[in-house]
Amino acid sequence: xxxxxxxxxxRPVAVVTGGARRLxxxxxxxxxxxxxxxxxxxRDSETEARALAQHIVDSGGRARTLRVDVxxxxxxxxxxxxxxxxxxxxDLLVNNVGNYNPQHVTKLNPAVWDATLAANLSGAYYxxxxxxxxxxxxxSIINIGMAGLEGIRANVHGxxxxxxxxxxxxxxxxxxxxxxxxxxxxxxxxPGQLDNSIDLPSPGEITQWVPLGRAGGLxxxxxxxxxxxxATYVTGVNIDVAGGYRL
Ligand SMILES: NC(=O)c1ccc[n+]([C@@H]2O[C@H](COP(=O)([O-])OP(=O)(O)OC[C@H]3O[C@@H](n4cnc5c(N)ncnc54)[C@H](OP(=O)(O)O)[C@@H]3O)[C@@H](O)[C@H]2O)c1
Numbered sequence: 001x002x003x004x005x006x007x008x009x010x011r012p013v014a015v016v017t018g019g020a021r022r023l024x025x026x027x028x029x030x031x032x033x034x035x036x037x038x039x040x041x042x043r044d045s046e047t048e049a050r051a052l053a054q055h056i057v058d059s060g061g062r063a064r065t066l067r068v069d070v071x072x073x074x075x076x077x078x079x080x081x082x083x084x085x086x087x088x089x090x091d092l093l094v095n096n097v098g099n100y101n102p103q104h105v106t107k108l109n110p111a112v113w114d115a116t117l118a119a120n121l122s123g124a125y126y127x128x129x130x131x132x133x134x135x136x137x138x139x140s141i142i143n144i145g146m147a148g149l150e151g152i153r154a155n156v157h158g159x160x161x162x163x164x165x166x167x168x169x170x171x172x173x174x175x176x177x178x179x180x181x182x183x184x185x186x187x188x189x190x191p192g193q194l195d196n197s198i199d200l201p202s203p204g205e206i207t208q209w210v211p212l213g214r215a216g217g218l219x220x221x222x223x224x225x226x227x228x229x230x231a232t233y234v235t236g237v238n239i240d241v242a243g244g245y246r247l
Contacts, residue, residue, distance in 0.1 A: 017041045020065075024189070032062070032125075033083055066082060085177060094142050095143045097120060139185075142228055145169055147192035190241065211244035227239075
Protein backbone atom coordinates (compact mmCIF):
# COMPACT_ATOMS: atom_id res chain seq x y z
CA UNK A 1 0.00 0.00 0.00
CA UNK A 2 1.53 3.32 -0.86
CA UNK A 3 -0.63 5.56 1.30
CA UNK A 4 1.47 6.74 4.21
CA UNK A 5 0.17 6.64 7.72
CA UNK A 6 1.77 7.12 11.05
CA UNK A 7 2.17 4.31 13.54
CA UNK A 8 1.06 5.72 16.86
CA UNK A 9 3.88 3.77 18.48
CA UNK A 10 1.69 1.14 20.04
CA ARG A 11 2.28 -1.69 17.57
CA PRO A 12 5.62 -3.33 16.84
CA VAL A 13 7.02 -2.82 13.36
CA ALA A 14 8.75 -5.51 11.27
CA VAL A 15 10.73 -4.80 8.11
CA VAL A 16 11.30 -7.70 5.71
CA THR A 17 13.66 -7.45 2.74
CA GLY A 18 12.67 -9.34 -0.39
CA GLY A 19 9.26 -9.58 1.24
CA ALA A 20 6.96 -9.78 -1.77
CA ARG A 21 7.42 -13.40 -2.78
CA ARG A 22 8.28 -16.92 -1.63
CA LEU A 23 9.89 -17.11 1.84
CA UNK A 24 9.75 -13.34 2.41
CA UNK A 25 6.04 -13.29 1.64
CA UNK A 26 5.40 -16.16 4.04
CA UNK A 27 7.34 -14.42 6.81
CA UNK A 28 5.45 -11.16 6.24
CA UNK A 29 2.15 -12.99 6.68
CA UNK A 30 3.36 -14.81 9.81
CA UNK A 31 4.60 -11.56 11.34
CA UNK A 32 1.38 -9.73 10.53
CA UNK A 33 -0.53 -12.57 12.20
CA UNK A 34 1.63 -12.02 15.31
CA UNK A 35 0.55 -8.38 15.42
CA UNK A 36 3.42 -6.64 13.66
CA UNK A 37 2.88 -3.75 11.32
CA UNK A 38 4.83 -5.07 8.35
CA UNK A 39 6.93 -3.02 5.96
CA UNK A 40 7.33 -5.17 2.86
CA UNK A 41 10.48 -4.25 0.99
CA UNK A 42 10.57 -5.30 -2.65
CA ARG A 43 12.76 -4.53 -5.65
CA ASP A 44 10.99 -5.68 -8.85
CA SER A 45 7.87 -7.43 -7.55
CA GLU A 46 5.68 -4.37 -7.02
CA THR A 47 2.44 -6.10 -8.04
CA GLU A 48 3.07 -9.02 -5.68
CA ALA A 49 4.10 -6.67 -2.84
CA ARG A 50 0.94 -4.58 -3.19
CA ALA A 51 -1.22 -7.69 -3.37
CA LEU A 52 0.42 -9.04 -0.22
CA ALA A 53 -0.09 -5.77 1.65
CA GLN A 54 -3.73 -5.79 0.62
CA HIS A 55 -4.08 -9.40 1.74
CA ILE A 56 -2.63 -8.50 5.16
CA VAL A 57 -4.95 -5.50 5.48
CA ASP A 58 -7.93 -7.61 4.43
CA SER A 59 -6.95 -10.09 7.16
CA GLY A 60 -7.07 -7.35 9.79
CA GLY A 61 -3.36 -6.46 9.85
CA ARG A 62 -1.36 -3.46 8.74
CA ALA A 63 1.24 -3.39 5.98
CA ARG A 64 3.00 -0.97 3.70
CA THR A 65 5.28 -1.52 0.71
CA LEU A 66 8.48 0.25 -0.22
CA ARG A 67 10.77 -0.29 -3.18
CA VAL A 68 14.51 -0.66 -2.60
CA ASP A 69 17.52 -2.27 -4.19
CA VAL A 70 19.42 -3.18 -1.03
CA UNK A 71 22.69 -3.26 -2.95
CA UNK A 72 22.59 0.55 -3.04
CA UNK A 73 23.24 2.15 0.33
CA UNK A 74 21.61 5.45 -0.61
CA UNK A 75 18.37 3.65 -1.44
CA UNK A 76 18.48 1.75 1.84
CA UNK A 77 19.08 4.99 3.75
CA UNK A 78 16.09 6.62 2.01
CA UNK A 79 13.80 3.68 2.79
CA UNK A 80 14.70 3.67 6.48
CA UNK A 81 14.23 7.45 6.63
CA UNK A 82 10.76 6.88 5.21
CA UNK A 83 10.08 4.19 7.84
CA UNK A 84 11.31 6.51 10.58
CA UNK A 85 8.93 9.21 9.33
CA UNK A 86 5.89 6.97 8.88
CA UNK A 87 6.13 4.00 11.23
CA UNK A 88 8.41 5.81 13.71
CA UNK A 89 10.09 2.62 14.92
CA UNK A 90 11.62 -0.69 13.86
CA ASP A 91 11.30 -3.63 16.25
CA LEU A 92 12.34 -6.40 13.89
CA LEU A 93 14.43 -6.53 10.72
CA VAL A 94 14.48 -9.71 8.66
CA ASN A 95 17.26 -9.74 6.10
CA ASN A 96 15.73 -12.25 3.71
CA VAL A 97 17.34 -11.23 0.39
CA GLY A 98 19.70 -13.96 -0.74
CA ASN A 99 20.38 -14.47 -4.42
CA TYR A 100 21.55 -17.98 -5.23
CA ASN A 101 23.62 -18.51 -8.30
CA PRO A 102 24.59 -22.16 -8.72
CA GLN A 103 27.31 -21.39 -11.24
CA HIS A 104 30.52 -23.41 -11.22
CA VAL A 105 33.29 -21.44 -9.55
CA THR A 106 35.39 -21.59 -12.74
CA LYS A 107 32.56 -19.81 -14.60
CA LEU A 108 32.20 -16.99 -12.07
CA ASN A 109 33.17 -13.49 -13.13
CA PRO A 110 33.72 -10.27 -11.17
CA ALA A 111 30.36 -8.77 -12.14
CA VAL A 112 28.43 -11.78 -10.82
CA TRP A 113 30.60 -11.93 -7.71
CA ASP A 114 30.08 -8.22 -6.98
CA ALA A 115 26.31 -8.44 -7.51
CA THR A 116 25.93 -11.40 -5.15
CA LEU A 117 28.05 -9.86 -2.42
CA ALA A 118 26.36 -6.48 -2.84
CA ALA A 119 22.82 -7.85 -2.46
CA ASN A 120 23.33 -10.69 0.02
CA LEU A 121 26.01 -9.27 2.32
CA SER A 122 26.49 -5.53 1.89
CA GLY A 123 22.73 -5.07 1.47
CA ALA A 124 22.07 -6.89 4.73
CA TYR A 125 24.71 -4.78 6.46
CA TYR A 126 23.18 -1.55 5.12
CA UNK A 127 19.77 -2.61 6.43
CA UNK A 128 21.27 -3.51 9.83
CA UNK A 129 23.11 -0.19 9.99
CA UNK A 130 20.03 1.91 9.31
CA UNK A 131 17.82 -0.26 11.52
CA UNK A 132 20.21 -0.08 14.46
CA UNK A 133 20.40 3.70 14.10
CA UNK A 134 16.71 3.94 14.99
CA UNK A 135 16.19 0.83 17.12
CA UNK A 136 17.13 2.41 20.43
CA UNK A 137 16.81 -0.10 23.25
CA UNK A 138 15.33 -3.51 22.51
CA UNK A 139 14.71 -5.16 19.18
CA SER A 140 15.62 -8.06 17.01
CA ILE A 141 17.41 -8.73 13.74
CA ILE A 142 17.09 -12.08 12.00
CA ASN A 143 19.35 -12.81 9.07
CA ILE A 144 18.40 -15.63 6.72
CA GLY A 145 21.41 -17.83 6.06
CA MET A 146 21.75 -21.30 4.56
CA ALA A 147 22.18 -24.67 6.20
CA GLY A 148 25.63 -26.11 6.76
CA LEU A 149 27.51 -22.82 7.22
CA GLU A 150 29.27 -24.02 10.33
CA GLY A 151 32.18 -26.17 9.23
CA ILE A 152 31.47 -25.39 5.59
CA ARG A 153 33.29 -27.56 3.07
CA ALA A 154 34.18 -26.99 -0.57
CA ASN A 155 31.30 -26.62 -2.98
CA VAL A 156 32.26 -25.75 -6.53
CA HIS A 157 28.76 -24.46 -7.29
CA GLY A 158 27.60 -21.16 -5.80
CA UNK A 159 30.86 -20.03 -4.17
CA UNK A 160 29.78 -16.37 -4.27
CA UNK A 161 26.56 -17.30 -2.46
CA UNK A 162 28.33 -19.35 0.21
CA UNK A 163 30.87 -16.57 0.78
CA UNK A 164 28.03 -14.06 1.20
CA UNK A 165 26.18 -16.27 3.68
CA UNK A 166 29.34 -17.03 5.66
CA UNK A 167 30.01 -13.30 5.86
CA UNK A 168 26.44 -12.78 7.06
CA UNK A 169 27.02 -15.27 9.87
CA UNK A 170 30.17 -13.40 10.93
CA UNK A 171 28.21 -10.13 10.84
CA UNK A 172 25.37 -11.72 12.85
CA UNK A 173 27.70 -12.71 15.65
CA UNK A 174 29.57 -9.40 15.70
CA UNK A 175 26.37 -7.36 15.90
CA UNK A 176 24.92 -9.72 18.52
CA UNK A 177 27.96 -9.17 20.74
CA UNK A 178 28.07 -5.44 20.17
CA UNK A 179 24.38 -4.65 20.67
CA UNK A 180 23.50 -7.07 23.49
CA UNK A 181 23.86 -4.27 26.05
CA UNK A 182 21.07 -2.44 24.21
CA UNK A 183 18.96 -5.61 24.41
CA UNK A 184 19.05 -5.91 20.63
CA UNK A 185 19.28 -9.56 19.65
CA UNK A 186 20.81 -10.61 16.35
CA UNK A 187 20.34 -14.18 15.12
CA UNK A 188 20.36 -16.25 11.95
CA UNK A 189 17.90 -18.81 10.60
CA UNK A 190 19.40 -21.08 7.96
CA PRO A 191 17.09 -23.01 5.66
CA GLY A 192 18.20 -26.24 4.08
CA GLN A 193 16.64 -27.60 0.94
CA LEU A 194 13.20 -25.97 0.73
CA ASP A 195 10.40 -27.51 -1.27
CA ASN A 196 10.34 -24.37 -3.48
CA SER A 197 14.07 -24.62 -4.27
CA ILE A 198 15.17 -23.99 -7.85
CA ASP A 199 17.33 -27.14 -7.77
CA LEU A 200 15.23 -29.47 -5.62
CA PRO A 201 16.52 -33.06 -5.76
CA SER A 202 14.07 -35.90 -6.30
CA PRO A 203 12.45 -37.40 -3.15
CA GLY A 204 14.77 -40.38 -3.45
CA GLU A 205 17.87 -38.19 -3.55
CA ILE A 206 16.71 -36.00 -0.67
CA THR A 207 16.88 -38.90 1.77
CA GLN A 208 20.61 -39.26 0.99
CA TRP A 209 21.28 -35.78 2.37
CA VAL A 210 18.42 -35.03 4.73
CA PRO A 211 17.96 -37.49 7.62
CA LEU A 212 14.37 -36.35 8.20
CA GLY A 213 13.68 -37.40 4.63
CA ARG A 214 11.89 -34.39 3.17
CA ALA A 215 12.48 -30.90 1.89
CA GLY A 216 11.59 -28.07 4.25
CA GLY A 217 8.48 -25.95 3.92
CA LEU A 218 8.13 -22.21 4.37
CA UNK A 219 6.28 -22.84 7.63
CA UNK A 220 9.36 -24.62 9.01
CA UNK A 221 11.40 -21.46 8.56
CA UNK A 222 8.66 -19.24 9.97
CA UNK A 223 8.51 -21.49 13.03
CA UNK A 224 12.21 -20.88 13.74
CA UNK A 225 11.79 -17.13 13.21
CA UNK A 226 8.89 -17.12 15.65
CA UNK A 227 10.94 -19.11 18.17
CA UNK A 228 13.64 -16.45 18.04
CA UNK A 229 11.09 -13.70 18.58
CA UNK A 230 9.94 -15.42 21.77
CA ALA A 231 13.42 -16.47 22.92
CA THR A 232 14.48 -13.29 24.71
CA TYR A 233 17.64 -14.90 26.15
CA VAL A 234 18.97 -16.04 22.77
CA THR A 235 21.34 -13.98 20.69
CA GLY A 236 24.18 -14.64 18.26
CA VAL A 237 22.92 -18.08 17.27
CA ASN A 238 22.47 -19.70 13.90
CA ILE A 239 19.65 -22.23 13.66
CA ASP A 240 19.83 -24.73 10.82
CA VAL A 241 16.28 -25.61 9.79
CA ALA A 242 17.29 -28.38 7.48
CA GLY A 243 16.01 -31.77 8.59
CA GLY A 244 19.41 -32.79 9.94
CA TYR A 245 21.35 -31.91 6.77
CA ARG A 246 25.07 -32.76 7.16
CA LEU A 247 24.63 -34.61 10.45
N1 LIG B 1 14.64 -21.45 -1.29
C1 LIG B 1 15.56 -22.27 -0.74
O1 LIG B 1 15.61 -23.48 -0.98
C2 LIG B 1 16.58 -21.69 0.22
C3 LIG B 1 17.54 -22.54 0.77
C4 LIG B 1 18.49 -22.01 1.64
C5 LIG B 1 18.46 -20.66 1.96
N2 LIG B 1 17.51 -19.85 1.41
C6 LIG B 1 17.53 -18.42 1.73
O2 LIG B 1 16.23 -17.99 2.08
C7 LIG B 1 16.04 -16.65 1.63
C8 LIG B 1 14.80 -16.56 0.76
O3 LIG B 1 14.91 -17.48 -0.30
P1 LIG B 1 13.92 -17.40 -1.55
O4 LIG B 1 14.26 -18.55 -2.40
O5 LIG B 1 12.55 -17.18 -1.06
O6 LIG B 1 14.46 -16.03 -2.18
P2 LIG B 1 14.36 -15.50 -3.70
O7 LIG B 1 13.04 -15.86 -4.25
O8 LIG B 1 15.58 -15.92 -4.45
O9 LIG B 1 14.52 -13.92 -3.47
C9 LIG B 1 13.71 -13.22 -2.55
C10 LIG B 1 13.57 -11.80 -2.99
O10 LIG B 1 14.81 -11.11 -2.89
C11 LIG B 1 14.61 -9.89 -3.57
N3 LIG B 1 15.90 -9.32 -4.02
C12 LIG B 1 16.88 -9.91 -4.71
N4 LIG B 1 17.90 -9.03 -4.91
C13 LIG B 1 17.51 -7.87 -4.32
C14 LIG B 1 18.11 -6.60 -4.18
N5 LIG B 1 19.33 -6.32 -4.70
N6 LIG B 1 17.44 -5.64 -3.50
C15 LIG B 1 16.22 -5.88 -2.99
N7 LIG B 1 15.59 -7.07 -3.08
C16 LIG B 1 16.24 -8.04 -3.75
C17 LIG B 1 13.71 -10.18 -4.75
O11 LIG B 1 12.66 -9.23 -4.68
P3 LIG B 1 11.85 -8.75 -6.01
O12 LIG B 1 11.16 -10.00 -6.50
O13 LIG B 1 10.93 -7.71 -5.46
O14 LIG B 1 12.88 -8.21 -6.96
C18 LIG B 1 13.21 -11.61 -4.44
O15 LIG B 1 11.81 -11.75 -4.62
C19 LIG B 1 17.32 -16.25 0.92
O16 LIG B 1 18.16 -15.55 1.80
C20 LIG B 1 17.95 -17.57 0.55
O17 LIG B 1 19.34 -17.51 0.43
C21 LIG B 1 16.57 -20.33 0.54
